Amino acid sequence: MSTDVAPPGPIAAGASTSVAPSALSGTLGVSSIVFMVVAAAAPLTVVGGAVPIAILLGNGAGVPMMFLASALVLLLFSVGLSTMSRFVPKPGAFFTYVGYGLGRPLGLGTAHLALLTYTLIQAAVYGYLGGALQSSITDLGGPSIPWWVWSLAVVAVTGFLGYRDIELSSKVLGILLAAEVGIVVLLDIAVIVKGGDSGLDADSFTPNQFMSGSPGIGLMFAVAGFIGFEATAIFRNEARDPDRTIPRATYAAVAVIGIFYTLSSWSLVQAWGVNNVVAAAAADPAAMIMTTAQNYLGVWANVTVHVLLLTSLFACVLSFHNVITRYQHSMASATAMPKRLAVVHDRHSSPHVSSLVQSATAAVLVVVFAATRLDPELQVFAWFSGIATLGIVVLMALTCLAVLVYFRRNQAPVGAWQSTIAPILGLAGLVSILVILVSNFTTLIGGSATLANIFVALVVASVLLGVVQARIIARRNPAAYDTLTDSISL
Known part of the structure; x- marks a missing residue:
């Protein structure tokens, strides 16, 4: 069998197959999955x-329009993603879909890129959280403990x-998410009721504000805010009625995140006024939201x-932990990672071994950051969230292309909008964003051109690693290669 050809046809969405001993299961509904992925976006x-x-660094008062534009592109992307999930009912998400559309080697390359992306964004947040905890404890009169100690505790x-059981994580995330969203919505309402700084307006959505300053940088931050929403498909095996739950959760996640960010960023602009908001951000960007909350x-x-x-x-880190462990579980079930990672706990029904490995990986990264004396916010957070943003856009663009190729090769009862039009529009938008990201990448990570090139090379290398690994599997174990993209039978 050619090593370049993906499995030839669609899998019936309701197909009945035997459940592997390593299969995950659960009864997650739309709200639980949305909590998971919206929490990962860290509103x-x-x-x-x-x-x-x-x-401050982007397009000033025009930032709300960037969130709106990003949401529209990602909704188009979600159409193809959700449609693909019906015909390829597997929990591997990116790597499964790319494998079925563009071939197993590129699918496995995508899997490695996804792991890199999610691992680095999680590591970035561990750094930021460690620094924030250190600062907060010190401000309250507590001991000055190094940031990395707090990060390791988290x-x-x-x-x-x-x-443990994913339902426990879901409940914890639900409580925390409700609290953080609640305070921001309350602030939005207060700003609107009081009329902002000098009366409410829609200037943020005008071409003049949209193109002011450095719109490319504004777009980068907007796209980064959505990282995590696309992980809905990873929870397929743990979803109640996945054929309905996953598409609904995907659309709901994009809509909720997009509306929330657009409204809240617009409210923040109104709180200070279009002409004053950049100066307010420059005065103290870290405390801007707290000062605004106190004022209103x-x-x-x-x-x-x-x-x-x-x-x-x-x-955020808890949600990404769950996403990464399930990505590793899916890859292990597809023989792309050690089989031990596919084991499921008898009582908790969780990929507990994969979870332990993920925790160890995160701890090692924190130790490396500490040993190299990287600043937890200006370097760990800025650099590694930057490369994660680049990686996620590449992943989504490849997935859009895979959807187009898959439905062109396979006859399926899908309309032109789901199989062609929306994926083409989504791909065009994602490619445009990717061009902007690459051209502004040095500024995004706040480092040198050499460092930017190294990070871009890391993205490319992760994909090539997967392609090479797939070729090796095909040569050494053809039977395993034939099921490489399937990740796990339902």
């Missing part, structure tokens, strides 16, 4: 951390929750936002 972290920086707590809600809101910002970061 308060984006609004309170990324938006002020995007306003790794341990995250690992404990990830080891009172002193209590400043403290509340500070605390919820920390819990938002924790919810």
